[in-house]
Amino acid sequence: MIRVLPYLGVVVRIVRKDLAVEWRSRQLVASMLVFALLVILIFNFALELDARARSELSSGVLWATFAFAGTLGLNRSMSIEKNGQAIDGLLLAPVDRSAIYFGKMLGNMFFMLIVALLTLPAYGILYNVNLFNGGLLLVILLGAWGYSSIGTLLAAMAMQARSRELLLPVLLFPLLIPVLVSAVRASGYFLEGLEMVYIWPSLNLLLAYGVIIPTLGYMFFDFVVEE
Amino acid sequence: MIETHGVSKRFGYRLALESVDLRIKAGELVALLGPNGAGKSTLLRILSLLTRPTVGEVVIAGFHLPMQASAARAEIGFLGHQPLLYGELSASQNLAFYAGLYRVKRPEARIKELLKLFDLQFRSNEPVRTFSRGMQQRLALARAVLHGPNVLLLDEPHSSLDRETVAILDELLQAQADKGTAILMATHNLLHAQRLAQRVELLVAGCLAASWKRSQFASKQFLALYDRTLRRAQTGAHRD
Amino acid sequence: MVTNSVQPEPRLLRILNYVSAVLMMSAIWMMFFYAPSAQLEAGGETQRIFYFHVATGWVGMAVFIFAALAGIVYLARPHPTWDVLSVAAVELGLVYSFINIATGSIWARPVWNTWWTWDPRLVTATVMELTFLAYLLLRQSIEDPQRRARFGAIYAILGSLTVPLTYLSIRIWRTIHPVVIGSGDPSAQGTFDMVPQMLHTLLFSLLAFTIFGITLLWHRVRLGWLSERVEQVRMKAMRS
Numbered sequence: 001m002i003r004v005l006p007y008l009g010v011v012v013r014i015v016r017k018d019l020a021v022e023w024r025s026r027q028l029v030a031s032m033l034v035f036a037l038l039v040i041l042i043f044n045f046a047l048e049l050d051a052r053a054r055s056e057l058s059s060g061v062l063w064a065t066f067a068f069a070g071t072l073g074l075n076r077s078m079s080i081e082k083n084g085q086a087i088d089g090l091l092l093a094p095v096d097r098s099a100i101y102f103g104k105m106l107g108n109m110f111f112m113l114i115v116a117l118l119t120l121p122a123y124g125i126l127y128n129v130n131l132f133n134g135g136l137l138l139v140i141l142l143g144a145w146g147y148s149s150i151g152t153l154l155a156a157m158a159m160q161a162r163s164r165e166l167l168l169p170v171l172l173f174p175l176l177i178p179v180l181v182s183a184v185r186a187s188g189y190f191l192e193g194l195e196m197v198y199i200w201p202s203l204n205l206l207l208a209y210g211v212i213i214p215t216l217g218y219m220f221f222d223f224v225v226e227e
Numbered sequence: 228m229i230e231t232h233g234v235s236k237r238f239g240y241r242l243a244l245e246s247v248d249l250r251i252k253a254g255e256l257v258a259l260l261g262p263n264g265a266g267k268s269t270l271l272r273i274l275s276l277l278t279r280p281t282v283g284e285v286v287i288a289g290f291h292l293p294m295q296a297s298a299a300r301a302e303i304g305f306l307g308h309q310p311l312l313y314g315e316l317s318a319s320q321n322l323a324f325y326a327g328l329y330r331v332k333r334p335e336a337r338i339k340e341l342l343k344l345f346d347l348q349f350r351s352n353e354p355v356r357t358f359s360r361g362m363q364q365r366l367a368l369a370r371a372v373l374h375g376p377n378v379l380l381l382d383e384p385h386s387s388l389d390r391e392t393v394a395i396l397d398e399l400l401q402a403q404a405d406k407g408t409a410i411l412m413a414t415h416n417l418l419h420a421q422r423l424a425q426r427v428e429l430l431v432a433g434c435l436a437a438s439w440k441r442s443q444f445a446s447k448q449f450l451a452l453y454d455r456t457l458r459r460a461q462t463g464a465h466r467d
Numbered sequence: 468m469v470t471n472s473v474q475p476e477p478r479l480l481r482i483l484n485y486v487s488a489v490l491m492m493s494a495i496w497m498m499f500f501y502a503p504s505a506q507l508e509a510g511g512e513t514q515r516i517f518y519f520h521v522a523t524g525w526v527g528m529a530v531f532i533f534a535a536l537a538g539i540v541y542l543a544r545p546h547p548t549w550d551v552l553s554v555a556a557v558e559l560g561l562v563y564s565f566i567n568i569a570t571g572s573i574w575a576r577p578v579w580n581t582w583w584t585w586d587p588r589l590v591t592a593t594v595m596e597l598t599f600l601a602y603l604l605l606r607q608s609i610e611d612p613q614r615r616a617r618f619g620a621i622y623a624i625l626g627s628l629t630v631p632l633t634y635l636s637i638r639i640w641r642t643i644h645p646v647v648i649g650s651g652d653p654s655a656q657g658t659f660d661m662v663p664q665m666l667h668t669l670l671f672s673l674l675a676f677t678i679f680g681i682t683l684l685w686h687r688v689r690l691g692w693l694s695e696r697v698e699q700v701r702m703k704a705m706r707s
Binding site for chain 2: 009010017024080085088090092094095226227
């Protein structure tokens, strides 16, 4: 049905294109990073975290930060295509629509990961918490995958609506809760060094979400971008 | 090359196109004339497969749509109101990206050739958002013909262009038509149509109202005939 | 397009109106007079609200699933009636689920001495409510009716799939690890023994709310047809 290599080729091209756009403008990563750090700072004042509470609440604060900073990335990713109606250029090309979905999704995921990897050491320094934990990195990977899979699909919808920047968080956050709750739980347990038996349920949920949503994205993206 | 049978398009409750039957052969350059809001852009979007008709059949380069849409897209070049370019990327980067999507053979050579043809080779590494309207349009045109399509669809390509670019555009269109490309150009400027086209179709309020061959519209009396036909078609449309 | 003119209330619907009224009144009667009150620990007289709470909860959830199914059908076969059905189901679901949450809260106050707990079912019910409120906001932001219907269908399907996942994720959140912040699971308190009359009342309430819900749905769908008809006429009037 779909020949795999050309399909992957298209996906890779779109990711590279988004990376190239970001490389030349360098707006997105910088804004997301600054935003993330500001959010962490605000949490500091809002929650008055003392040293003990910090390590327990770290995973929650981190994931709340990623959730908000992520919307910046999604908005930017979609507005590149909206400017000059570049999305039509993609739709004119003889490529599978779903390849566009996966391409944008991987691009969004990539930017989220960059921001996460830059935020972690900053958080670690500010709160004297060791965040370099293989398990945590795995959860961030799964969480970013889940986030971008639902976020890319919804951003494509919001892009075509009125007041799109207001609409995206409203559409996104209710559907994102399984990812957030599981990611916070799994990250927290990894940081506390608990046994895997406690962590598996959350990881399984992240995996399940990470299979179901991209599958739906694959099926629905065409309906979202067609006219 | 381009065929439509009974194509209609409805947006919500508004009927944008009604029962359009069109036939354009290879090497034919047809101008689609009509007032604003007639549905020219909608028709072009349907022919470029960006939009699906509500009713009706479209055949492009022998491919029946929507089943063979992907194959058909490789044969279509489209120039719309918007440049369809990534402002942050350079001209070469934009063309290279599309060359990859269209699987153009020997892309570097082709890109170089086009940049030279459209006189963009000296600004080829600057971000496109710094380009003037004329340059963006030239680049958009380059993108449209990059993959050597057999069908060219242009939506008011001459609008707000400098004389130099208009000359390049007209030369390109003639060359493409000579090569056997079927070209449909929407415009509300009668002079451009008269200069370039072999046939003119008039679209008013979503319906094809009249069709004239070159021999008919090259004459001086044509302007009066055109105005009469246009007015008659417009009053007729309001009566529905 | 919805071209069928809307006929006056069909006989079946008029019968349903009466049947719903009778069923609902009977259910209320049963709730107050037929079923005995529960033990004091379960809220005493307040416990009677349980019948409304469970009935609206189950029917509300079922109706959201129905909205998603109608969405799937719409995507496969884009007839506007499926879209109207989907919206109607979501609106009904929102009302029923809200009653569910509110009655749950009212019941909880005397039993658990709190208006709210972070119990998985309660949180999931709230997330479900917010999801489908977002659905309505999404629809409101899109002007083109077909796009609005398509996006609504997709969001309804996404919503109905993420809600069970939300439930699972929160249930995991509440297990095993000793929770430092927050107390234990208070939903263990307040359970009561169900005598046969209570079961009868519960099942009857379920039936009453289901029939009432179907009646409301049907009325809402007719309202949807009527408003589309009004739009059509208005569009026609504006053009002439």
